[in-house]
Amino acid sequence: MKKWIVAALLALGLVSGATAAPTSFPNDQAPDLSNDLEALQRGAHLFVNYCLSCHSASFERYKRFKELGLTERQIRDNLMFTGERVGDLMQAAISPADAKVFWGKAAPDLTMITRSRAGSGGTDYIYTLLRSYYRDDTVAHGWNNKAFPAIAMPNPLWYLQGERRPVMQTVSNPDGSSSEVFAGWEQVTPGTQSPEEFDRSVAELVAFLDWLAEPAKDQRQTLGIFVLLFLAGFTVLAWRLNKEYWKDIK
Structure with a gap:
């Protein structure tokens, strides 16, 4: 149990080094792909290619990917690149010491990131965050984010997405003043x-x-349904049995 508490605390730092708080930028709804094994396999491939170089997922092991329908050979050939063993924990490619030199601190562990961000929208928040980057020359690493201004993490998926810029629209306020509101995205260069x-x-x-x-979330939820059905049936049985026992007693 202790390691999960530590993981959650580490996951809170997805935006390592940023001092600003997330804005009220609206979250987009992330598609529910929890039961799509092929989508989860592709997501795992994206994770090890674009995230695991800096972020770790050190509270799970590579062999857990077998639950996504992958064999050990497929895991070794497609999801492991630096000589790890299937039973190893998923550690970042960069060492914590080097990360501290480059960025001031190591990038946070992502094992529990969606659960740690449940208060901000969970998967919807992460889905929105990763799609809200734009070029900003005033930032040292060249990227900013509408969902988290002054984010310390540059856009990890820019090669796939290309470069975009936010389109702002001037609107009039009830008090007669005007303000800039976000109106969408404009593609600058293709990905x-x-x-x-x-x-x-x-x-x-x-x-x-x-x-x-x-x-194990799907198994937990399925088991929970069966437990509730059992308790409902047992309650009816116990009530009928109790009524039968006491029917002749006034």
Whole structure:
């Protein structure tokens, strides 16, 4: 139990180094892909290619991917690149010491990130965050984020998404003043994926992160339904039995 508490505390730092708080930027709804094994497999592939270089998922092991329908050979050939063993924990490729030199602190562990962000929208928040990057030359690493201004993490998926800029619209307020509101995105340079393909890829990555936080969630929910059905049936049986025992007693 202790390791999960530690994981949750680490996951709170997805935006490591940022001092600003998330804004009220509205969350988009992440597609529910929790029962789509192929989507979860593609999400796992995105995770090890674009996230695991800096972030770890050190409270789960590579062998857990077998629950996504993958064999050990498929895991080794497609999801492991630096000589790990299938039974190893998923550690970041960069060492904590090097990360501290480069960024001031190590990137946070992502094992529990969707659960730790439940108060901000959970999967919807992560889905929105990863799709809300835009170029900003005033930031040291060149990226900013509408869902989390001054985010310390540059856009990890920019090669797939390309570069976009937010389109702002001037609106009049009831008091006669005016303000700028977000009105959408404009594609500046294309990525390797179309906007629709990129949204799907992010949805698959987020679905995998949600699975990673609790791989047994579907089994737990299924078991919970059977337990409730059993208790409901047992309650009816106990009530009828009690009535039968006491029927002749006034």
